[in-house]
Amino acid sequence: xxxxxxxxxxxxxxxxxxxxxxxxxxxxxxxxxxxxxxxxxxxxxxxxxxxxxxxxxxxxxxxxxxxxxxxxxxxxxxxxxxxxxxxxxxxxxxxxxxxxxxxxxxxxxxxxxxxxxxxxxxxxxxxxxxxxxxxxxxxxxxxxxxxxxxxxxxxxxxxxxxxxxxxxxxxxxxxxxxxxxxxxxxxxxxxxxxxxxxxxxxxxxxxxxxxxxxxxxxxxxxxxxxxxxxxxxxxxxxxxxxxxxxxxxxxxxxxxxxxxxxxxxxxxxxxxxxxxxxxxxxxxxxxxxxxxxxxxxxxxxxxxxxxxxxxxxxxxxxxxxxxxxxxxxx
Amino acid sequence: xxxxxxxxxxxxxxxxxxxxxxxxxxxxxxxxxxxxxxxxxxxxxxxxxxxxxxxxxxxxxxxxxxxxxxxxxxxxxxxxxxxxxxxxxxxxxxxxxxxxxxxxxxxxxxxxxxxxxxxxxxxxxxxxxxxxxxxxxxxxxxxxxxxxxxxxxxxxxxxxxxxxxxxxxxxxxxxxxxxxxxxxxxxxxxxxxxxxxxxxxxxxxxxxxxxxxxxxxxxxxxxxxxxxxxxxxxxxxxxxxxxxxxxxxxxxxxxxxxxxxxxxxxxxxxxxxxxxxxxxxxxxxxxxxxxxxxxxxxxxxxxxxxxxxxxxxxxxxxxxxxxxxxxxxxxxxxxxxxxxxxxxxxxxxxxxxxxxxxxxxxxxxxxxxxxxxxxxxxxxxxxxxxxxxxxxxxxxxxxxxxxxxxx
Numbered sequence: 007x008x009x010x011x012x013x014x015x016x017x018x019x020x021x022x023x024x025x026x027x028x029x030x031x032x033x034x035x036x037x038x039x040x041x042x043x044x045x046x047x048x049x050x051x052x053x054x055x056x057x058x059x060x061x062x063x064x065x066x067x068x069x070x071x072x073x074x075x076x077x078x079x080x081x082x083x084x085x086x087x088x089x090x091x092x093x094x095x096x097x098x099x100x101x102x103x104x105x106x107x108x109x110x111x112x113x114x115x116x117x118x119x120x121x122x123x124x125x126x127x128x129x130x131x132x133x134x135x136x137x138x139x140x141x142x143x144x145x146x147x148x149x150x151x152x153x154x155x156x157x158x159x160x161x162x163x164x165x166x167x168x169x170x171x172x173x174x175x176x177x178x179x180x181x182x183x184x185x186x187x188x189x190x191x192x193x194x195x196x197x198x199x200x201x202x203x204x205x206x207x208x209x210x211x212x213x214x215x216x217x218x219x220x221x222x223x224x225x226x227x228x229x230x231x232x233x234x235x236x237x238x239x240x241x242x243x244x245x246x247x248x249x250x251x252x253x254x255x256x257x258x259x260x261x262x263x264x265x266x267x268x269x270x271x272x273x274x275x276x277x278x279x280x281x282x283x284x285x286x287x288x289x290x291x292x293x294x295x296x297x298x299x300x301x302x303x304x305x306x307x308x309x310x311x312x313x314x315x316x317x318x319x320x321x322x323x324x325x326x327x328x329x330x331x332x333x334x335x336x
Numbered sequence: 337x338x339x340x341x342x343x344x345x346x347x348x349x350x351x352x353x354x355x356x357x358x359x360x361x362x363x364x365x366x367x368x369x370x371x372x373x374x375x376x377x378x379x380x381x382x383x384x385x386x387x388x389x390x391x392x393x394x395x396x397x398x399x400x401x402x403x404x405x406x407x408x409x410x411x412x413x414x415x416x417x418x419x420x421x422x423x424x425x426x427x428x429x430x431x432x433x434x435x436x437x438x439x440x441x442x443x444x445x446x447x448x449x450x451x452x453x454x455x456x457x458x459x460x461x462x463x464x465x466x467x468x469x470x471x472x473x474x475x476x477x478x479x480x481x482x483x484x485x486x487x488x489x490x491x492x493x494x495x496x497x498x499x500x501x502x503x504x505x506x507x508x509x510x511x512x513x514x515x516x517x518x519x520x521x522x523x524x525x526x527x528x529x530x531x532x533x534x535x536x537x538x539x540x541x542x543x544x545x546x547x548x549x550x551x552x553x554x555x556x557x558x559x560x561x562x563x564x565x566x567x568x569x570x571x572x573x574x575x576x577x578x579x580x581x582x583x584x585x586x587x588x589x590x591x592x593x594x595x596x597x598x599x600x601x602x603x604x605x606x607x608x609x610x611x612x613x614x615x616x617x618x619x620x621x622x623x624x625x626x627x628x629x630x631x632x633x634x635x636x637x638x639x640x641x642x643x644x645x646x647x648x649x650x651x652x653x654x655x656x657x658x659x660x661x662x663x664x665x666x667x668x669x670x671x672x673x674x675x676x677x678x679x680x681x682x683x684x685x686x687x688x689x690x691x692x693x694x695x696x697x698x699x700x701x702x703x704x705x706x707x708x709x710x711x712x713x714x715x716x717x718x719x720x721x722x723x724x725x726x727x728x729x730x731x732x733x734x735x736x737x738x739x740x741x742x743x
Contacts, residue, residue, distance in 0.1 A: 049430055049433070049434060051426060051429055051430060051433075052426070052430065055422075055426060146543070149515050149544060150514070150515060152516075155516070156515045156516035156517065157446065157447055157515060157516065157517050158446050158447050158450050158470060158472065158477075158516070158517075159421045159447040159450065159451065161421075161450050161451055161454050161477070162454055177433075246422070250421075250422045250425055250426065250451075251425070251454065252421050252422060252425060252451050252454070254420065254421035254422060254447050254451070255447070256419075256420040256421065256422065256423075257422075292418075292423070295416075296378075296415050296416040296417075296418065296423065296427070297413070297414070297415045297416075297427070302378050302379045302383075302388070302416070303379070304379060304416065304418065305379060
């Protein structure tokens, strides 16, 4: 849809747009159906892990793909969500999981606001370094704080009963709950990206001085994007803790911040489905490789894949597929 | 998809298992196979401590046992936990849900071990922790579904501290990693040193992890203490020892006491920087003929001398298989009871016994790292100085916080 076409025949273009949206919605419905059927085909706990990381990657992608901000400290939000939820659920047996998850997400959101206020004053590599430094501070807090169990991690988090009556100890029930949480997060991101707010974000990504000259308070826009992203990362961490019944330092370590970048870039940065694809690939590879004779080489293989991805298809798998689709079918 | 296949096979085996359970008595090997999962760090920091060598040791044990128990073949599955608690817990959950794994062995990083034992308790499995150091595994984190086999921090700290003070090392400087694990180790050592008549003249806490130890080592040198105790682990210990050697700490009359250091660490650091280091170990490959004979076989297989963890994996797997054979079932509860009923005396463990909290107590040894002049070969690294009897080495049950122990 070029500008010239829009000017020439608005009705035809609108028709085409409508059809594109319908196609997209159909595609989403198909994906949801796949998600609903999946636990009968694959191992539910594995799928839940994929969904949690997919949500985490989607949250990260909102920031990198749509606001052009590369955060290197997203592990802090994942871990904060996880630890707070884990601590609350483990110490107050009366709490239902959704309350625990909400509390975890809320704290992660507050932390995101704090990080955001400090970090968005800088751009590019400085922004990444500030977020990394702040995330390392959080990491050391988790190492030292008595409630996290330090190196040993926080264990024995009960899955509990959703809303007080749906037992989540059943893997299938747990799966559908996680799936619902994921859909909520994804819908929120989808809505954000396609809203006027999302358009402004993209404008800032493309040319910030220009957006400023048009009268947008870009800092505020970036801060809001940062907070939404942190909140969803916290939601992913909280949900993950309920699924695995533990929270550990792995989630807070900067490796995790790196892993989410890998997932997002591999799947396709700036595409809605890319991070899901990327998370699926990375988690599956880790899963399959760690139980194979190639187990020692997981990091090397992931590294090679990353290098190939960056060198030969920079828009990621989904980005590349979208490009080919647009070239051949439009 | 492999998952589809897996689910399919799992449901078929499940169906088969159910029908078998109906047709035969309860006391039997579930689904006609004994499946052992080996979970350890295969690619990270602890690779040399357990890693692929531990898997080889486990395979040796299965081979030596004859490959089957009461006619049921023994199968081994292995996975890399990448030192991550959720990867470990997830793997074991899947092993139990889908592959019907009967026992999980290996288990190195303490966060992974605690996560896994929680999963095992929930699903009524059985785990044998061989690689972890944390004594909390059979203390506040004890479950009826796991055994802690090789060693823990209690004998390592207490054995070393007591022996060192007895030998005249009565003034200590503590170099402690600043997190819960380091603090616990420091606390244990302080208590023992003071009880034995020594004193702690100073200490410093370093962040975890640290790569530059120079200022800490200088402080240790300035303290005038006879002994510098290293209440840290892994890369921190290695860095501290390297720095101490560069600063000539041992040459100037002070001595290092390693509280958590293993054969592979000493081997990779070299004797030049580790000489005269005092440490406690659960086993040493060259300590007697029996140990040597097994180690020679292991050496042929793997190309390195076994650490106490790798030897412990062989020993524990063997003990497990013997117990399954004797009990005639792989039911975790029955096997666990059978394992505790039988004392363990083999090339690895002397006076070994599994207590009700899951702790396998056995004789421990105080060792000193040889000087380069004394050593006759690449792996000739320790002098065994004395034996710490099994009943003195580990935390007494009277001090236990484990729910399984009636105090």
